[in-house]
Amino acid sequence: MSELNSTATRVAIITGAARGIGAAVAKRLAQDGFAVGVLDLEEAAGKATVEAIEAAGGRALALGADVSDAEQVEAAVSRVAAELGAPTVLVNNAGVIRDNMLFKMTEVDWDVVMNVHLRGAFLMTRAVQQHMIDAKWGRIVNLSSTSALGNRGQANYATAKAGLQGFTKTLAIELGKFGVTANAIAPGFIQTEMTKATADRMGVAFEDFIAYAAKEIPVQRVGQPEDIAHLASFFVSEGAGFVSGQVVYAAGGPKA
């Protein structure tokens, strides 16, 4: 596993992989030849992703863990190491939104978002990094967002997504000498349950919400989870070893 051109199967863990972007990333990395740990809050929730991977001839394992809980994270990573092999690819994708204007934002809204995105990425990365260092090879991809640049009603989420960019750059600096890269993907509007929840909250039909958003996007469409999976596939690839500490905005145009 430590050889750059090793033909042994590498093992990836994708958090929040039961649906949406995480599920698409898990399926894509399985297609790319990785064995995949499909981590989500409930083990049962990851079953559909695992079945899709297995049906396509890949190898995957469903894991139930809350990324903001250190014990659950350690247990899930140990299980992956025991059942699939040492994980050397980590995609910190699990996420939640608790949108509100600042004056209405509760401490719980703030803490939940910080815990899942920031504490979650920290705990997962801390749990996996030793496997990467032992292998002298690793790839970390963190899901940021165009909201990192500021977004109305998302003081908590924008802060967390900007924080993940600083986390990514620091990982790149600390772990580079071990052959480990860390990069962030900052998606714009991607059609998932998360954006549907926003439409629901605003009382707008999801189709209308999508059509309205697409008009503002230079490529005239919203993103699909596979658009993000494609970029993740690049970042974790063998050939991307000289690309580290970067944030790529995948938003169908230059502006959020």
Ligand code: NAD
């Ligand atoms: P989604 O809501 O469809 O899926 C998120 C997944 O994360 C769910 O399966 C959920 O169960 C899981 N999850 C939530 N909390 C968790 C926890 N504590 N532990 C483990 N798993 C947990 O969301 P999505 O749209 O696929 O978003 C995926 C990531 O991309 C998130 O980090 C999100 O912030 C980011 N993102 C999404 C968009 C978008 O437009 N959809 C844009 C920019 C960034």
